[in-house]
Amino acid sequence: MMADNEIHTADLDPILDRYARDPNALLQVLREVQELHGYIHPSAISYISVKLGIPRARIEGVAGFYSFLHLQPHGEYRVLFSDNITDRMQGSQALMEMMCQQLWLQPGRVSEDGLVSINTTSCTGMCDQGLAMLVNGRAITRLTHQRVQEIGHLIRNRTPLADWPADFFRVEDNIRRSGPLLDNTIAPGDVLHAALALGGKDIVEAVKNSGLRGRGGAGFPTGLKWEACRNAPGEAHHVVCNADEGEPGTFKDRVLLTRQADLVFEGMTLCALAVGAQHGYLYLRGEYRYLLEPLQAILQRRRDNTLLGKNILGQPGFDFDIAIHMGAGAYICGEESALIESLEGKRGVPRSRPPFPVTHGYLQQPTAVDNVETFCSAALAIQMGAENYRAIGTAKSSGSKLISVSGDCPRPGIYEYPFGVSVHEVLQDCGAVNTRAVQVSGPSGMCIAESEFDRKLGFEDLPTAGAFMVFDDSRDLFEVARNFVHFFAHESCGFCTPCRVGTSMLKQTMDKIAAGHGTQYDLSEIEHLDQVLQTSSHCGLGRTACNPVLHTLKRFRPAYENRLKSLDFEPAFDLDGALARARQMTGRDDAGAHLKPEDA
Amino acid sequence: MSDTFQLDGASVPFEPGQTVMQAALAAGHYIPHLCYHPEFKPHGSCKLCTVKVGGRTAASCTMPAEVGLNVESNIEEMNGLRRTLVQMLFAEGNHFCPSCEKSGNCMLQALGYDLEVHTAGFRHLYPDRPVDASHPDILLDFNRCILCELCVRASSEVDGKNVFALSGRGITKHLIVNAESGLLKDTDIALTDKAMQVCPVGVILPKRVGFSVPIGKRRYDQRPISAQALDDAPRQADASGSCAACEGTP
Numbered sequence: 001m002m003a004d005n006e007i008h009t010a011d012l013d014p015i016l017d018r019y020a021r022d023p024n025a026l027l028q029v030l031r032e033v034q035e036l037h038g039y040i041h042p043s044a045i046s047y048i049s050v051k052l053g054i055p056r057a058r059i060e061g062v063a064g065f066y067s068f069l070h071l072q073p074h075g076e077y078r079v080l081f082s083d084n085i086t087d088r089m090q091g092s093q094a095l096m097e098m099m100c101q102q103l104w105l106q107p108g109r110v111s112e113d114g115l116v117s118i119n120t121t122s123c124t125g126m127c128d129q130g131l132a133m134l135v136n137g138r139a140i141t142r143l144t145h146q147r148v149q150e151i152g153h154l155i156r157n158r159t160p161l162a163d164w165p166a167d168f169f170r171v172e173d174n175i176r177r178s179g180p181l182l183d184n185t186i187a188p189g190d191v192l193h194a195a196l197a198l199g200g201k202d203i204v205e206a207v208k209n210s211g212l213r214g215r216g217g218a219g220f221p222t223g224l225k226w227e228a229c230r231n232a233p234g235e236a237h238h239v240v241c242n243a244d245e246g247e248p249g250t251f252k253d254r255v256l257l258t259r260q261a262d263l264v265f266e267g268m269t270l271c272a273l274a275v276g277a278q279h280g281y282l283y284l285r286g287e288y289r290y291l292l293e294p295l296q297a298i299l300q301r302r303r304d305n306t307l308l309g310k311n312i313l314g315q316p317g318f319d320f321d322i323a324i325h326m327g328a329g330a331y332i333c334g335e336e337s338a339l340i341e342s343l344e345g346k347r348g349v350p351r352s353r354p355p356f357p358v359t360h361g362y363l364q365q366p367t368a369v370d371n372v373e374t375f376c377s378a379a380l381a382i383q384m385g386a387e388n389y390r391a392i393g394t395a396k397s398s399g400s401k402l403i404s405v406s407g408d409c410p411r412p413g414i415y416e417y418p419f420g421v422s423v424h425e426v427l428q429d430c431g432a433v434n435t436r437a438v439q440v441s442g443p444s445g446m447c448i449a450e451s452e453f454d455r456k457l458g459f460e461d462l463p464t465a466g467a468f469m470v471f472d473d474s475r476d477l478f479e480v481a482r483n484f485v486h487f488f489a490h491e492s493c494g495f496c497t498p499c500r501v502g503t504s505m506l507k508q509t510m511d512k513i514a515a516g517h518g519t520q521y522d523l524s525e526i527e528h529l530d531q532v533l534q535t536s537s538h539c540g541l542g543r544t545a546c547n548p549v550l551h552t553l554k555r556f557r558p559a560y561e562n563r564l565k566s567l568d569f570e571p572a573f574d575l576d577g578a579l580a581r582a583r584q585m586t587g588r589d590d591a592g593a594h595l596k597p598e599d600a
Numbered sequence: 601m602s603d604t605f606q607l608d609g610a611s612v613p614f615e616p617g618q619t620v621m622q623a624a625l626a627a628g629h630y631i632p633h634l635c636y637h638p639e640f641k642p643h644g645s646c647k648l649c650t651v652k653v654g655g656r657t658a659a660s661c662t663m664p665a666e667v668g669l670n671v672e673s674n675i676e677e678m679n680g681l682r683r684t685l686v687q688m689l690f691a692e693g694n695h696f697c698p699s700c701e702k703s704g705n706c707m708l709q710a711l712g713y714d715l716e717v718h719t720a721g722f723r724h725l726y727p728d729r730p731v732d733a734s735h736p737d738i739l740l741d742f743n744r745c746i747l748c749e750l751c752v753r754a755s756s757e758v759d760g761k762n763v764f765a766l767s768g769r770g771i772t773k774h775l776i777v778n779a780e781s782g783l784l785k786d787t788d789i790a791l792t793d794k795a796m797q798v799c800p801v802g803v804i805l806p807k808r809v810g811f812s813v814p815i816g817k818r819r820y821d822q823r824p825i826s827a828q829a830l831d832d833a834p835r836q837a838d839a840s841g842s843c844a845a846c847e848g849t850p
Binding site: 042043045046055056057058060061063064065066067330347352354489490491492493494495496497498500501502503504505508528531532535536537538572 | 642644645646647648650657659662664681684685688689691692722723725746747756762763764765766767768769770771772773776777778779780
């Protein structure tokens with residue numbers, strides 16, 4: 001680890017040079033400095049400020065925004081336990097506590113010797129891999145009591161991460177059910193040959209006719225988006241692939257990028273041809289750092305095979321290349337305008353809209369931003385033909401959908417279904433029994449109860465970005481909602497008042513109920529907060545932050561009411577507890593040093 | 601004749617490119633706001649200016665004015681929302697009006713009075729925000745910051761200095777200054793900067809001039825903030841050279 005005064009700014013030059021000293025690459029530079037030094041030293045910020053011509057306060061502001069960037073030393077080994085509800089259900093909290101004891105430290109604090117810090121992080125997209133953690137940004141899966149102890153020993157012995165057993169870092173694909181997308185036999189270049197025969201305008205028409213809608217959750221018709229981008233005037237059009245798969249419980253893009261990376265890039269290149277773009281970006285979430293080198297190798301192979309670069313497939317003027325941009329721990333960057341801000345090296349704050357990215361996106365130029373699965377599906381639709389693609393799924397939801405199944409079931413993993421599959425069928429296929437509830441499409445989606453399991457996944461009924469978390473009858477849905485509320489408070493970008501403060505107030509209220517101080521008053525407060533967040537939040541994060549509570553309150557009200565006191569109002573603080581510090585200082589613990597129950 | 605939209609039953613003229621807030625203020629109609637300032641590009645973060653348009657809600661400062669819009673602002677539903685947002689801002693920071701030099705000139709306090717905010721409504725967060733008294737002439741009291749970014753914008757866009765920026769995320773978002781030491785004394789801020797004049801609350805204060813106007817005789821002690829819409833209107837004259845907004849200014 002770097003001591004305070006021994007940062008060699010010369011170390012930074014190769015990084016800055018690799019990004020051609022481009023101010024838009026600030027986040028990439030900071031991420032690499034973080035990997036090099038373990039944190040971002042004040043003098044490094046000053047140096048970058050001079051070299052990139054960005055005010056240092058603005059750089060500090062960017063570094064302070066992303067969870068994986070640190071402005072203070074954070075230990076040689078930075079351990080982050082994945083903290084989705086599905087992790088908690090498998091005992092992640094106990095494992096973390098054990099590791100803290102083993103290494104003699106408190107969560108969130110750096111050990112006295114500066115060796116290690118341990119904390120939690122939002123869902124790492126490994127919900128089908130058993131328990132997971134990140135160590136210095138690298139995912140480690142299938143954590144057990146024993147594995148965590150081994151990791152503790154490796155850290156104590158200062159074993160370099162590169163020398164840790166490779167098996168720790170193994171990530172399985174867990175494909176449980178495949179369909180037209182995962183079974184495709186498309187060879188690299190096949191789709192582009194078909195696309196070149198069509199030409200830009202007809203590609204847009206074909207994608208429109210395929211009925212393809214965005215797979216990231218919002219479900220906007222892909223063909224219309226590409227058409228709007230194609231028709232928007234601009235100096236340079238851009239294609240952006242949203243691989244910032246941050247919705248807790250979702251991991252399908254991880255599998256697509258592992259198994260179908262060529263199809264992803266083929267879809268992006270197809271889009272470039274349709275909208276007239278020369279530059280593409282894959283925004284890869286920081287948690288999937290381990291995919292960076294393999295993906296770069298595939299990009300290079302495609303360049304070598306004239307599937308990327310100048311004159312693609314020998315077609316004069318068909319120029320397109322793709323750069324990978326790494327995220328650094330911010331769920332909000334999955335929102336397309338925040339993602340674009342992040343691509344430009346800024347804090348990931350959603351923009352005011354209009355204008356929309358299709359006309360004013362990356363560098364204010366027309367930009368088509370689509371999800372990983374959307375690009376794959378578009379490529380598949382072109383290959384199959386629009387009519388054939390449209391024949392899969394339902395009237396308003398054509399094609400197939402990858403579902404990320406996790407939680408209480410013996411077979412978690414990836415399931416590909418035609419749209420229109422019922423919740424019941426998915427539950428049967430993954431072997432779930434005694435299911436009490438399913439969280440469809442993650443915390444911002446829907447929590448449904450047993451009586452609704454005949455509902456169908458699709459834009460007509462239950463739209464989904466792919467998460468499918470199963471909770472059996474041993475689970476407490478209040479704790480599920482509370483975990484999601486903490487998630488939203490942690491991930492709020494803080495731009496607008498209602499979301500910045502409201503998500504914290506909601507968290508406070510849920511914690512108050514959990515601590516046994518909740519009353520009817522608090523339930524009505526939640527409804528009031530929901531009103532405020534719904535009507536005045538800047539983006540979807542704030543507008544959906546109350547959903548987990550409202551959905552579970554509606555269906556599982558006893559889970560809340562069992563915790564309530566019967567009073568109309570109960571203060572959130574414990575009067576007697578407030579005297580604990582005074583008791584400790586005076587060394588008293590007799591009856592006179594406590595409030596009488598009726599006073600408290 | 602210019603185009604118009606309806607605001608609480610009144611007809612409001614607007615120029616192309618104006619937002620609902622800009623047109624309303626120019627016509628002398630007040631819509632509560634904190635992060636909006638007539639001399640800067642609308643920001644849309646405080647959400648105090650949220651209005652109802654055709655059943656949907658939107659921040660009026662960033663919403664483009666359009667012919668025929670039916671905008672509802674001064675209705676209980678919107679004022680109730682604003683009351684909660686003001687309560688949130690009070691609970692988020694550390695606001696002690698009786699001892700604050702900005703009392704009477706503070707937009708947050710004035711809005712609190714105007715919207716009849718009687719309690720904080722929420723449990724206070726009591727954040728730990730040490731003051732920065734390092735600069736010989738200027739005090740920074742972060743306890744009162746409502747994160748409107750006006751000083752950030754003024755320093756960057758008008759002063760050309762970038763003295764201020766925001767760091768952190770969510771509820772830990774906070775104002776920082778442009779110095780490796782993190783202290784204001786090591787920045788190039790000056791008393792004459794625009795950034796010194798735009799804070800709607802009491803974060804950025806010149807030293808040794810406190811209470812030169814006694815409490816009770818300050819701007820919002822005289823008239824409620826809602827009665828001072830014209831004072832805050834954009835000052836640009838229109839094409840004919842007249843400035844309707846300037847005429848109401850005391």
